[in-house]
């Protein structure tokens with residue numbers, strides 16, 4: 477694997493391999509083949525978890541880390557994404573991590589020779605987020621087949637939902653959606669929120685992405701929370717073994733109550749923690765195609 481833009485690029489076997497590698501890194505395995513390699517992180521959209529878990533993974537490997545500052549760059553003089561990325565290649569960087577608001581931004585990067593890992597493209601894909609979600613689910617349930625998961629929230633604008641639904645169906649999970657806005661771009665089995673709370677093994681809440689709407693959905697946070705949010709009462713109505721997930725950042729008091737964020741059924745902190753190990757695993761994989 478030289479690039480990771482979508483999980484469609486990976487076979488099931490490759491996905492399981494990355495999850496296993498991430499588990500071994502979590503158990504403390506060390507790896508020194510990337511020491512001194514130069515990584516640049518180009519985030520054209522805000523990020524905390526993805527950006528800094530890549531940084532943490534790169535630092536664990538002893539890589540030299542550069543964080544691109546869009547605001548102080550020649551992007552502000554009109555330079556294109558391709559010309560920016562090609563410049564990083566010519567400057568001698570060994571790999572890039574890119575998050576960009578344009579869906580499928582990577583289609584214009586065919587002529588770039590160094591490894592690139594996507595940190596998310598518009599409303600398209602978020603491959604490493606899905607991998608860390610899969611790792612978290614596997615830790616909990618040991619396997620994927622037959623598990624029921626519902627995605628609750630702003631389905632249409634969620635690259636996490638799009639990526640997860642596609643890969644999770646491949647791996648044998650049953651996927652459902654609760655789509656409060658009725659805008660979901662995916663044709664999935666719809667389920668009522670109260671039914672989802674009682675029936676699902678995994679409830680994955682999604683942030684309302686006000687910044688991507690471009691129009692006013694007139695969402696009242698209190699009304700949304702009452703109708704679709706994870707209240708304490710809904711947590712208590714879940715199956716005993718069921719878990720709560722959220723890619724984060726979350727709108728507290730909207731899709732999740734304060735209680736739900738860190739209650740015993742929440743695996744949200746674990747998702748963040750696992751992000752570092754997944755990003756270590758994918759960094760190792762993208763360099764594996766190269767001769768040592």
Ligand code: CP
Nearest residue numbers: 523524525526723724
């Ligand atoms: N889950 C996620 O992608 O979070 P960030 O936007 O903080 O990276």
